[in-house]
Amino acid sequence: MAITRTPTTLSDADMDVMRILHSAFRRDGHRLADAAERYGTQDEKAHEALLLGWHGFSTSLHHHHTIEDAHIWPVIRGKLTGRPDDLAVLEAMEQEHARIDPAIAAVDAAFADREAGVQEVAERITGFLDLLGAHLAHEERDAFPLIRTLVTKPEWNALNKASMKELSYSEIAALSPWLLDGASPADVRRVLDELPAPLRLVHRVWWNPRYRKARRWE
Numbered sequence: 001m002a003i004t005r006t007p008t009t010l011s012d013a014d015m016d017v018m019r020i021l022h023s024a025f026r027r028d029g030h031r032l033a034d035a036a037e038r039y040g041t042q043d044e045k046a047h048e049a050l051l052l053g054w055h056g057f058s059t060s061l062h063h064h065h066t067i068e069d070a071h072i073w074p075v076i077r078g079k080l081t082g083r084p085d086d087l088a089v090l091e092a093m094e095q096e097h098a099r100i101d102p103a104i105a106a107v108d109a110a111f112a113d114r115e116a117g118v119q120e121v122a123e124r125i126t127g128f129l130d131l132l133g134a135h136l137a138h139e140e141r142d143a144f145p146l147i148r149t150l151v152t153k154p155e156w157n158a159l160n161k162a163s164m165k166e167l168s169y170s171e172i173a174a175l176s177p178w179l180l181d182g183a184s185p186a187d188v189r190r191v192l193d194e195l196p197a198p199l200r201l202v203h204r205v206w207w208n209p210r211y212r213k214a215r216r217w218e
């Protein structure tokens with residue numbers, strides 16, 4: 001009798017980086033909301049610090065959504081024949097990503113226009129944060145279980161490798177300190193374990209100190 005083996009699905013540990021990413025988005029969401037409260041009172045240097053913080057947030061979020069749309073959802077979609085409810089979840093994920101991009105652009109434009117009123121900036125930030133908060137919660141509730149149960153470990157490793165390849169060296173250099181800003185020591189170790197040893201060293205001696213030295217958000 002032939003033995004059919006089901007390739008193992010993902011464990012909690014496999015989802016760690018995804019979980020740490022989502023908490024980094026929430027961390028910066030709080031920083032952005034705080035910035036909205038202070039907006040209009042900042043000097044030029046403080047405005048530059050706000051732009052630097054916002055840039056790290058918005059570019060990381062954009063990368064993350066691009067990777068999900070290009071690499072993660074397609075793997076799952078291929079396994080959802082005859083499961084319209086789950087297919088609808090993936091469609092919702094893509095639609096939510098597509099709504100978040102213009103909300104990012106709206107905040108960008110408000111920050112770039114120094115004449116933009118405090119009220120307007122605050123409204124755009126709230127609009128963006130509302131979309132993001134709802135999206136993260138929706139993804140964790142309905143899409144994480146699909147990732148956990150339908151993506152196999154070899155597929156997960158392959159898609160993580162492929163998505164890292166799409167980032168330039170300087171994007172990776174910016175991403176790891178951003179991701180680990182304020183993370184627990186266990187989470188820092190978890191993420192650094194994913195990096196090849198030489199990059200782990202560069203993170204410690206160069207990327208992270210450089211990130212920490214720059215004034216951002218406030």
Ligand SMILES: [Fe+2]
Nearest residue numbers: 022064068139
């Ligand atoms: Fe995500």
